[in-house]
Amino acid sequence: MVANDSTETRRRSFLKLAGVGGLAATAGCVGFGGGGGGGSPETITFGQPAAQTGQWDYLQPGVTQATDAAVQSINEADGPLGAELNVVRRDTAVSPQEARTVVTQLIENDDAAALLGLFSSEINPLFDFLQEQQIPIVTPWPGSSFLDTRGGDKETPENLDDDGWIWRTVIGDTVHTSGAALRALDQGHQTMGVINGTTEGARSWAEGFISAYEDGDGTVATRVEVGQGQSNYQAPLDRLFGNDFSAFAVSLPLEDATTLLSDWASGGYGRQPVLSDPLAQNDLVEQVGDSLSGAWAASPGQSGPNYDTFEQAYNNAGNAEINAWTPPAWDAVHVTALAVERAGEATPEAIERNLGPVSRGGGTKVATFAEGKEELSNDNEINYTGAATPTTFTDFGNVFGSVVINVAQSSEFAEESTIPAQQVREFVAEDEY
Numbered sequence: 001m002v003a004n005d006s007t008e009t010r011r012r013s014f015l016k017l018a019g020v021g022g023l024a025a026t027a028g029c030v031g032f033g034g035g036g037g038g039g040s041p042e043t044i045t046f047g048q049p050a051a052q053t054g055q056w057d058y059l060q061p062g063v064t065q066a067t068d069a070a071v072q073s074i075n076e077a078d079g080p081l082g083a084e085l086n087v088v089r090r091d092t093a094v095s096p097q098e099a100r101t102v103v104t105q106l107i108e109n110d111d112a113a114a115l116l117g118l119f120s121s122e123i124n125p126l127f128d129f130l131q132e133q134q135i136p137i138v139t140p141w142p143g144s145s146f147l148d149t150r151g152g153d154k155e156t157p158e159n160l161d162d163d164g165w166i167w168r169t170v171i172g173d174t175v176h177t178s179g180a181a182l183r184a185l186d187q188g189h190q191t192m193g194v195i196n197g198t199t200e201g202a203r204s205w206a207e208g209f210i211s212a213y214e215d216g217d218g219t220v221a222t223r224v225e226v227g228q229g230q231s232n233y234q235a236p237l238d239r240l241f242g243n244d245f246s247a248f249a250v251s252l253p254l255e256d257a258t259t260l261l262s263d264w265a266s267g268g269y270g271r272q273p274v275l276s277d278p279l280a281q282n283d284l285v286e287q288v289g290d291s292l293s294g295a296w297a298a299s300p301g302q303s304g305p306n307y308d309t310f311e312q313a314y315n316n317a318g319n320a321e322i323n324a325w326t327p328p329a330w331d332a333v334h335v336t337a338l339a340v341e342r343a344g345e346a347t348p349e350a351i352e353r354n355l356g357p358v359s360r361g362g363g364t365k366v367a368t369f370a371e372g373k374e375e376l377s378n379d380n381e382i383n384y385t386g387a388a389t390p391t392t393f394t395d396f397g398n399v400f401g402s403v404v405i406n407v408a409q410s411s412e413f414a415e416e417s418t419i420p421a422q423q424v425r426e427f428v429a430e431d432e433y
Contacts, residue, residue, distance in 0.1 A: 040081040044346040046336060047088050047106030049117035054093035055228065055253040056119065059278065061320040063140060063329040064089070066310070067116065069317035070333035077370035080340040087333075088112065096125045107135060113346045114339075116332050120144035120173075121200040123166065130165065135348040136355060137166045138336045140328030140388075143173035143277075144204040145211075152397030157356045160349060167355055167397035169335065169388060170328040171300045171421075176277055177208035179403030179419045180249070180298035184274055185216045189247040192274070193240050194223040195260070196251035205251040205276040221245040226260070228253060233260040237269060247272035254279060258287045265291035277324060280406040280413045292408045300324045301402035301418055303389055304331070306367035310387030327388035335359055335384050335391055338372045342382070359384050359393050389421075 048067060051060045071085050079085050088110040092099040099122035106112040115135060120142040123130065127150070130137060151166035153159075184192060192213065196206035203225075210220055221243040226236045237260070240248060248271055250257055257279050264273075265288055273295040275284075280297040304310070310330045314322065336351060338358045343350035358372070363381030366372040372382045384391055389401035403419040 041083045041346055043086050044080055044083045044340060045086045045088055045110055045112050046333070047090070047103075047110055047112030047115045047117075049092045049099055049102050049106070049115060049122070050089045051094050051119070052089075052091035054095065055255060056094050056278070058254060058281070058283075059323055059325055062323045062326040065318045065320040066140075066314055066326040066329035067333055069310075069313045070330045072317065073313055074333065074337050074369040077368070077373055080337045080369075080373075081344070081346060083346070085337060087116065092118075092122060094119050094121050096122050100126055100129060103130070103133065107133060113348055114138060114336050114351050116329070116336065117141060119201060120146065120204055123147065124200045134160070134165060134352075136336070136339075136352045138332045138355065139166070139168050140170050140325045140332050142168055142201075143170065143176075143208075144200060145172060145174045145208050146200075146204065147396070148172055148174055148398065149396050152393060152395050153352065153356050155356060155360075155395045157353045160352060163352060164397060165352065167335075167393060168328075169331040169386065169391060169399060170325060171389060171401045171403075172398055173204050173208040174212075175400060175421070176298045176300055176403045177205055178212040179405075179423075180209055180274060181212035181216055181218065182419065182423065183296070183298060183405055184213065184247055184249075185218055187247075187272070189218070189245075189272065191219045191221050191245045193221050193243055193245045193248040193271075194251075195236065195240050195248060196223070196225055196276075197228050197253065197256060198225055199228070199253070201278075202251045202253070202276070206249065209249055209251075209274075209276075226252070226256075228256050230256070230259065233263045234267065236260075237264055237267060241269045241271075245271065247274055249274040249276070250279065251276040252279075254281055254284060258284055261288045261292060265289060280324075282412045285408045285413065286411050293410070294408060296405055296407040296416070297413070298403050298405055298419070300328075300388065301404040302327055302387070303402035303418075303421065304387040305365075305385045305390060307387045309367045327386070331384075331386035331388050331391050334369055334372075334386070337369050338366075338376075338382065338384055341369075341373055341376050355397075356393055358382055359391050361392060 090102045115137045151164035154162045224240045275297040277299040339351045339354035343354045363383045389399040400421045405417045406413040407416045
C-alpha cells in the first residue's frame with residue numbers, strides 16, 4: 001500500500017514493542033528474520049520525501065512507479081515480518097526548508113521506520129539535523145561527493161555510534177562525473193569551459209567533473225555560475241565563450257538548461273556540449289533542436305545483475321519513463337525491507353544495523369524480497385543483488401556501477417557506450433572525511 005499524507009498513524013513505540021515481542025518469542029530458535037509471528041506489527045511504514053513539485057518534478061513519476069511496484073512485489077510475498085508494507089509519500093519540492101518539515105512529519109506523524117528519499121540539495125545542508133534523527137535514509141537520489149565519506153555504518157553494523165545513517169542506492173557524482181571526464185579527454189578535449197547552477201546538486205556535478213578532468217591533466221579555461229530561473233542566458237554565455245576551449249560542460253536543472261542551450265543554439269556559439277546526467281532527457285533535444293545533436297551525458301548505468309527483474313515489474317505497474325533513478329528506487333525499497341526481515345523488528349535502529357549485512361555478500365544471492373524472505377526463514381544469510389548496481393554498500397553507504405554514455409541523436413538520447421565501474425572507482429575516496 002502506498003499513501004500520500006496517510007491518516008493512519010502508528011506510534012514508533014508500538015512498532016518497537018511489537019517487533020521486539022515477536023523476536024523474543026522465538027529467541028534462540030530463529031537466527032534472523034522474524035517471520036511474522038503473533039507479536040509482529042500489522043503495518044510497517046517507510047516514508048518517501050518526494051519531488052512531486054519543483055525543478056526536479058519531471059523525475060519523480062518514474063521513482064514513484066518504481067517504489068510502488070516494489071511495495072506491491074514485497075506485499076505479494078507476505079511483507080516484512082508478515083506485515084503490510086506502507087509507503088507514505090510527502091512532497092518536499094527539493095527545498096531544504098520543506099524537507100526538514102517533511103522528515104519531521106514522516107517520523108513523528110507517520111511513524112516511518114526508514115526514509116526512502118532526499119536529494120543532495122536537501123541532505124547536504126540538513127546533514128547534522130538528519131544525523132540527530134537517527135533514522136536510516138536509503139535514497140535513490142543524491143549524487144553529491146559530500147556523501148562519498150559520510151554515510152553508511154563504517155562496516156561495524158552493531159555499533160551505531162559511528163554511523164552516518166545515509167545510504168544511497170545510486171552511484172555518486174564522483175563516479176559518473178569521472179566517466180564524463182574520461183570520455184571528454186578520450187575525445188581530445190584538453191581544455192574545457194564549465195557553466196553550472198547554484199544548487200547543491202548542480203555544483204556537486206560541476207566540482208566532481210572538474211576534479212576528475214584536472215586529475216586527468218585537462219585544463220578548465222573558465223567556470224561560470226548562473227542563477228536558476230532566468231529568462232535569458234545570453235550574458236553568461238558571452239562570458240563563458242569569451243575563452244578558448246573545445247568543449248563545455250553544463251550542469252543545470254532541465255528547465256534552465258533548456259533555456260540556456262536554446263540561447264546557445266540561436267547564438268551560434270558552437271563547440272561540444274557535455275551535459276550533466278539529469279539532462280539526458282528527450283524533452284531537451286526536442287526543445288533545443290538539431291543544434292544539440294552530438295551532445296552527450298554520462299549517466300549511472302543499469303548495471304545491476306537483476307535489472308530484468310525490476311524492468312518487468314516496473315513496466316507492469318504503469319507508463320512512466322524509466323530514468324537513471326528508477327532502478328535505484330526499486331533497490332532502496334527492497335534492501336530496506338530485507339533489513340527489517342533480517343532484524344526481526346521494524347525499528348530504525350534495527351534496520352540501520354541490518355542494511356550492510358543483507359547487501360555486502362557472504363550469503364545467498366537474492367534478486368527479490370520473496371527469495372530473501374525464504375532464505376532468512378531458513379536461517380541463511382543473504383546478499384541482495386539489485387537492479388541499478390549489485391547494491392554492495394561500502395563502509396560509507398555507497399554503491400558502484402557502470403557509467404553509460406547517452407548521445408543526443410535526432411529527437412532523442414541513445415545509449416552509445418558503457419564505461420565499466422572499475423575504470424572510475426579509483427577516483428572515489430574511501431577514507432573517512
